[in-house]
Amino acid sequence: MGTQVTSSKKAAQILKNLNPAQQQAVIWTEGPVLILAGAGSGKTRVLMHKIAYLIEVNKIVPWKILAMTFTNKAASEMRERIKTISHQNSNTIWMGTFHSLFARILRKECTAIGYQSNFSIYDADDQVQLIKMIMNDLNIPTKNVIPKAVQSQISRSKNSLTSPEQYRQHAENMFEDYVGQIYTEYQKRLRNLNAMDFDDLLGNPIELFGSNPEILARYQERFDYILVDEYQDTNHAQYRILKLLSQQHRNITVVGDDDQSIYAWRGADINNILDFEKDFPECRTFRLEQNYRSTQNILSAAHSVVKNNQGRLEKTLWTTQESGEKVTLIHCWDAFGEADKIVTKIQDEFRLHQRNFKDFAILYRTNAQSRIIEDRLRNHGIPYIIVGGTRFYERKEVKDVIAYLRIIDNPLDTISLKRIINFPQRGIGAATIKKIDIFTLEKRISFFEALKKISMIEGVTESIKMRIANFCQIIEKYQSLQDKLSISEMTRTLVEEVGILANFKNEGTVEAMSRYENVFELLSAITEFSKRTEKPTLATFLEEVTLVTDIDNWDNRGNAVTLMTLHSAKGLEFPVVFITGLEEGLFPLSRNAEKTSQLEEERRLFYVGATRAKQKLYLSSANRRNYGTETFLSNPSRFINEIDQQFVELEFPKPTESERRREKISHSEEGSYYDYHYHTETSSQYEETLPVLQILDIGMRVFHETFGNGTVQDIEGRGENTKVTINFEAVGRKKLMVKYANLEII
DNA sequence: GAGCCACCCGTTTTT
């Protein structure tokens, strides 16, 4: 009786700040639950309170709860907040990303499927290295078969749980035949290297559970409750894992929004959410449609775009907030003008409202767009922080040091070993490696074993043998030192002894200095890791390093404008958001504009971006953009046209004198942007446009603004994508897109 | 085996 009173008191406390729909979703703890939660409707809040409720009211021990989040950062934030809601220790909840949670389970159980628990985890770059090696061995030319394309094919197959055998059966062309061969060999070698790639962290648990029912039963028993955030972005492998693990207790709560599914390209299957009710017929569905984040104008604008998608679960978000400011649409001359305009707007926002730098997010479709914006922010002394881009742990020098650590941890990891056998240079080149490789095959031993037996290999000079023996000794020394030294001490002495720092110091260039600093930064990252981890081991550090997400590295405590891709922005919110580069070809990206499914994903990406904004949303596009050496003229994004005009105000900065001078004005005919709002009054501010000449033929003489006069030599493609090869008198042969080249027939 | 140069490429999003 007493406990009941306390429980209901606790329940009331946990539920008091939730709306009725959220409360329902929280207290319905038994059986499968689907929570369809629109943007900003408090889905993370619901998950958090549900976990607190399970612990406090249902008296579930924390370690029997499994909760999947999209980033590790989300997991640790949630853990903290659960602690404050429930005042209980939340540390033992199994909470994190799919990848890190199953890496943890695999470390414990992988001997059952023939792995050693110190397996390495390969990122995309390691995978490509391995694929290149295999292609080399199988004599597959890298000209027609691009290793990176092979990697993405293999990854795709693994995500959909297609085995190499199945893949080979369905191969339909030369490329796929090759991929099939490589895939088979790739899987075999990963095992020999005692390595798993990202996709194996999801695929191998399924194999493990499939072939070891007693292990599966143990985990099924263990996890009384399973909760999944961002369920719309799970792939088939993740779906299978969830289904396996939830079979016994059937207490699975998934939260998602089909409108925010933006990872189909890496195997996420939107049907996982659409079919949940079919897979779990007894499931209860809750809808959260009240938005607490954005103003009405922002919501309506976002909705007017996403509603153009077919086959979505219709829902209408509503808010009690006032309509707020209209969405501001800015059409700029070029990317520099766009960046300038963003700076001006940030300054205006400071003047008109009380803002901090950290109130702003600038979002873009591709990482490459950040550079120009960065430059302008820097020039104006606006502090900014970039999320993603080239990641710290993917920098060459950092990966090199990591490779040392990996080979110390896992001597079978030949990919890492080959990476550093000649770094810093110790005179061991391709020819020697080849000889060792042959020896490896003959004796059926690992590459590292072969190095230890270098004296037995013929055709290698004595001096090289000496150098290899030295190298081996160093590695072996640190392997035995592993348990005696802390990781930071070990790495420090290793980096010193091997001469990595000296190597960069001697070079003396600016790049070498920045590499030097990055290695130092890695050292301090290790120290920091050791401080905050209970029992820091080399293996756990290496694992964390490969499984960090971009957002995990985002330090949002400082006061700075945040720059990131639209993908990275998922799940976040900011008072003021800029979505930049709203041009056909860039957003939506041209290669995704043709297939409906891909176009719809781009549209959802726009929706995700727009709904990050709490008070003010700016959209910007530019008239032209540089890619490498070429300038492309662009038409405004179709998404701009899709926004209901009543929620929008327009700004068309007149081109400045310098912009006018920068290039003679011209643009192509198509593009409904001008029909949309600019047709009448202001289009005259642009000079008369010359029509793009499409009627080209081989042998014609043409004029190009920068390249001068030339002769058409070849034409390929048609319509939009027509490309011509032109032999220019001044600069020789160039291949150009007719659409952008602005050629004149002479 | 290493260093240098010239060209060529492509350039989406990420665990």
Next chain:
DNA sequence: CGGGTGGCTC
């Protein structure tokens, strides 16, 4: 613009 590669020379 920048990274990566392939070919050349020392």
